[in-house]
Amino acid sequence: MAGVAYTTVGGDSYTENLIGTLLAIFGNLLVSIAVSIQKYSHVTLAGTKDPRAFYRTKTWWCGLVLTVLGEAANFVSYAFAPLSLIAPLNAVSVIASSILGFIFLREKWKPKEFLKRYVLSFLGCILTVAGTYLFATFGPNYHQKLTAENIVKQVVGWPFLLYVLLEIITFCLLLYFYKQRSANYLVVILLLVALLGSVTVITVKAVAGMLVLSVQGTMQLNYPIFYVMFVCMVATVVFQATFLSQATQLYDSSMIACVNYILSTSFAIVAGAIFYLEFNHEDILHICMFLLG
Template identity: 70%
Template sequence: MDGAHRAALQLQQLPPASSADPVSEASFSYKENLIGALLAIFGHLVVSIALNLQKYCHIRLAGSKDPRAYFKTKTWWLGLFLMLLGELGVFASYAFAPLSLIVPLSAVSVIASAIIGIIFIKEKWKPKDFLRRYILSFVGCGLAIVGTYLLVTFAPNSHEKMTGENIIRHLVSWPFLLYMLVEIILFCLLLYFYKERNANNIVVILLLVALLGSMTVVTVKAVAGMLVLSIQGNLQLDYPIFYVMFVCMVATAIYQAAFLGQASQMYDSSLIASVGYILSTTVAITAGAIFYLDFLGEDVLHVCMFALGCLIAFLGVFLITRNRKKAIPFEPYISMDAMPELSTTVLSNGTFCNDGNVPCLCCPNGSHYPRVAIEHVKPDEETETQVI
């Protein structure tokens, strides 16, 4: 009896093992969130630097007499290497942090592009003029940084091992199946209006991109998580769902890039960046919340603060992109000073018409341009140019 009583007292004095689990689990979740966020920030920052390096390479070759192609320069290859490194960092970040945290952090690339653009400006500004010109960029960067801080601080702490069984379980859950049904119907309607009704509104095109992008990020997280588990020793590559997710990831990324290319031909890049970021982030967070149950068990305060961080980041990106200058298209100049008394109309696309007996050369599609330069050339007199 004494031995049994003594053993019972020892068992009562031992602290319950489950009491320390929530603390250690929360600490582990926070560390994983931090690792994922740092990888995403690093990746977007490096990608932004890479794109600006490649742009600098193209501009430098276009403005010089260097006969080399762009892919034969060290600068372009350095940009390509940095881009691959950045994309790898973003890809790996999905394996550590919830999808709802990683997706909004793409605002970092917009912030970095704005700062790099200001640093490499060739024009000289007075301090007052500089602040007046870039005040929106500074305010936008500040808001985007504040929004990013709120996103990282109040991000959901849902962490689940991306095993084949868990992914299949999420894939056949009725909330995600219902979400997929709604998304497919909406995508088909938008595609019908875009292709058949010529609805070329930027919201229509970028909604198509956002719907495809939501599936891209869902599959990216699954593929990245299964690869990380396989590297750690828990092999997941023998599950067919891995290859299904990989094919869906590649296919949606390709079609997403195709729609983005069509949008860039019709609209300004700054408008695409701001509207696309808002729509893609919203739809992707919704998809992550439904598929991976990111916000399950989160309190209302954390959800509201996370939503506030998203709104502040949206506003910051909008202000940054709103301040960008539109690109001025190249306007060829045609001089007819070899033909006296000839009045020439130079159109902005390089074609011209004249008021004499010389045949008129016009654009084959009959398009008209608002800016017309009329050049009157007379012998022994200065050339007079009038813009109407």
């Protein structure tokens, strides 16, 4: 799109991508550790009659602090690297949670299930590591400088407007079948979450990018688009949480986590490609290897 400034391929772009990638990996690791610590707190207090006893434990509060730090690192990472590179790195949390659950929490399986589940889990982790490596290696190198002017140009551009129109139509149809036709299938609910999530990641990257530029000295907080993006970010997060809460009442949490990761990551990559034009300067080989990841 004419008039949009991009970082050039070279030292600056590589450094920013590396910072964003490391922040995302670090943030997801912290979140995984935090979840394990909080789960450990709940496990140790399983026999306690007081349901709120965990609020008085240091381990639970330590987990909460690590969660906040991890999510903060994830938030800032979107300002430095392309959205299509950061979103799939949530897989780091999946791998870390599996390892910590087996070692730290000493989750055990029955002898008959051990071989099958251990082998499948190990194979899944290996494939996830390989896919994450391909994402990081062949992810887009170009990303837009997130000034308010550039974000406004993207918002009023026809690719994004067409994408939003199609997304609104799809969302309304799914919501109609979900609410009026009682089509409470897991895929339907998580598609609603993923559609909202694609807007969330766009706004998160915009808000994070403008905040970082403001901290660096280029003030962006006096532009209305910052507050529009912030409101959209909060609203979509709230509605996602609502739909996920409804899904947890109907389906197993492990199934929800897997399907939600796949759908949300896919929609996030598409949203980044359309709004931030992240693949416009990539060759066919890089795109194919990224899709393989």
